[in-house]
Amino acid sequence: MCGICGRTSDHEGAAVAAMNDALRHRGPDDGGVYVDTATGLALGARRLSIIDVAGGHQPLSNEHGNVWAVLNGEIYNHPFLQRHLRERAHHLATGTDTEVLVHLYEEYGDELVHALEGMFSFALWDERRRRLLLARDRFGEKPLFYSERAGVLSFASELTALSAGAELDSELEEAAVDAFFVFGYVPGPGAIVAGVRQLSPGHLLTWEPGQSAVVRPYWSPPSYAPRPAEPRGELVAETQRLLEGSVRSRMIADVPLGVLLSGGIDSTLIAAIAAKHSRTPIKTFTVGYDVGAVSETQPAAATATALGAEHHELVLSSADVAERVPALLANLDQPLADQALPALHAVAELARREVTVAIGGEGADELFGGYPRYRWLDRAARWQRHIPASLGAQGARALRASPLAGRARRVGLLVDGRPLLERHLDWVTERRPALRTQLYGPRLADRAAGSNLVDDLRNRVDGRLALSVPGGLMNLDQRHWLPDDVLCKADRAGMLVSLEIRTPYLHRELAEFAATVSPDVHLADGGKALLRALLSDVLPADAAPRPKTAFRVPAAQWLRGPLAPTLAHQLDAGCLYGEGWIDRAAARGLADEHATGRHDHTQVLWPLLALGLWLDRRRGHDGA
């Protein structure tokens, strides 16, 4: 865990010290700054002590003091790497994974990343070669922002920290604001602030004095494609081997460990595996709500009982929401409109009272085909061949106009003849792109008519939809939604309360194996067929009944209840409207309709609230 930062020209170390201070919540236990006096390069790190609590001070160097490293995250295979390095006559002074990095660099240079299994972003400074190496893990679990200006490179784990030590524009990046409204998150490698980039997952950055930074990939999510049928028993067994190995590697810690349990199959499965491999009862944590039709707490509690876990649960009340959500959204380093963030933040806070590290089910849906969209759009692609285009377009219009929301709209997406990625975009963004002309103010007017968001998706898909529609979409989600929404949410929710969230599904070998399995195998049995089969082996259904209903965050009720005053204040005085990003009257019209209860505009109002609160905090303006 922790936070890292650095600057290639900071002779006094003052800028890096300021960045480090801004990262204190990520690493409250320890902090340090290293300055290379010859070049003025400075590295900083804040640390949450998990492994080698006593000996893990950062920045850290090799025995010669000429290769320095700062690490945010965990290298799960570091026990093997330590043995491997000692066999090759390296002298390791500590038990930390950070030290492994400097010695692996001596062995493999920049390609050391190919030996790493874990979640990380790190920086390595080679004093002899005067060369800086930055790297980010394969799935984007740990963040890394950077900016390059006048030959000086600055970087930090969070955007706020980067702002504290690097001269950044106060301007927002219009393309990123547009993308944020559409997706609800800022897709990398861009950032919400002009002139800032995020190092993409699975990428390296190298920098040398007098030269521009060079960024290149070292890994990318594997492609899925259909293949002939193979015995499912072997596939389930291999899933079990890899997932058990991954859970066990993520249980290595010198501090207590818990499981964030939602009651769904992803977290139930890893909880069952963790319970099997733990000598003491595992600790499980769940959050529920005091409004809404379904609750996660009841099935999670049943699972915990079946596993003999020490279970903790929390009900996020409307009063809690009113108190915590505005501050949470405002204080993120980069805005995020995922409605599940408040709940994850609350359960992380609950867990932090008992443990320092918790495992969660992130990534299972993207790797193993959990989202219904994969099946629906797969059907859409097949039906498209049989439905005349004009008929499809008419049908789609009729269904869109239908008072039946949800399902009718989805069927509309199936029959309309537009390119598949446009329909994918409409699905994942709840048709927000179409609302841009109505909502965008003068600052975004150029973006309202249209933008290259679909082109960007098409570039990322890179022809994979032709191999398999669901496989291509799973791969796309692993490149877009997973790092920039799901993992950003997990990192920030954990870090704001100094809890490290580890994700056993995001294991390189498991991901590569999943991609060798035919997508139709994944999509059987309602999706995630291999995980379902494995769960019924590990934890029979009668031991802990599994829910059939997808959980919905009661965000619509929150916007009518505890968050209504905040939303109203935003609409009155928020910079988002004052600066001309969003049209105040149009937004107010939607908010008023939503308040009556006859319409549900949560999918628009939540991103506006998240962005508005964040912007006001950045401007030093009290929009809440």
Add this chain to the structure above:
Amino acid sequence: MPEPRVLVLTPDYPPAAGGIQLLVGRIVEHMSRLRPRVLTIDGPGASAYDDARDLDVLRVRSRAGHRPAIGALNALALTQAARLRPAAVLSAHIVTAPAAAVVGAALRVPMVQYLHAKEVGAHPALAAFAVRRADGVVAVSRYTRDLALAAGADPGRVHLISPGVDIPHRSGRGGRAARPTVLTVARVGERYKGHDVVLRALALIRIRVPDVEWVVIGDGPLRPVLQRAARDQGLQDCVRFLGTISDAERDRCLQSAHVFTMPSRIPAGGFAGEGFGIVYLEAGAHGLPVVAGDEGGALDAVVPGVTGLLVDPRNHIAVAEAIAELLLDRSRGQAIGAAGARRAREFAWPSVSHRVEDLLLELIDQSAWSARSRPAASRRRMRYAGRGP
């Protein structure tokens, strides 16, 4: 008296490619004291193959698919046995065990079951039937012997006979490629062969040996997956997929590569992996040092540190280090390759076939069939020893 006749039942037979096919083909070719009749399945190039050899082979048509062909093969075995009255029946794969068991019991002749590995995990009930009914079980390695015992075989009836290898006319000298070349020869269909691990290892090998090339011979449903993975990971310039090629071309690749690797692992969930790995011997016969997994059949096919390096087959770093070491230390690679070539000579096919014949003849000698053709004095003893539980 003419040589006793043995009925050889096998779904896998040349010219189809694969270790089992090669094994059965070579054993039959080199039989001299028994008269084999091979019953197998038709396939591309089969009639030309059979015509070119003076062997007694009958094939069933396989147009309706593999499973019906197996049924037809078992049925053919019964009619052929009734007609020929063989002295023994050799079932080269457990899918022919049902017919072999019936023939053995009906004619009171010995049934010998060959056991490889993978089929034991895929069809555990059939494997248990086969090894329990057989008078003799041939296990191709210690690993397979353990699988046979776990399936319920009588330890006294399990015989370990390693497969063999074709000794090339020239081996290990000259002809190596200028570019450091790592070679894998295997069907690209089963994950346990370890292609995925070699691909991961390649990124690390490339650091130590920048111009390394991995040549992959073989085909199967994982090949496009692997090719895409190589492209996804930016490794397309150092991997070459040759697909299925002729034996002569394959031998040329074995002559020109520097290291052979196939880090086979035992699959999870009780499924079986590499029974032996004839291709390790073939690599050795061509003077290639081998990098293999330290489990399963490779423990018998490779002598650790002598004819190859055995490492954790799931750990791409360990595989990378072993391959890089052999590529960089050419003299060590050559010494290990030379040891492989020397050892390969101990596995020449005629001696393997000879051992299988020894086993069959011994069982025939003890059987009711033998008793029928010999004086009454030995008949009682043989009848008692002939049938299993």
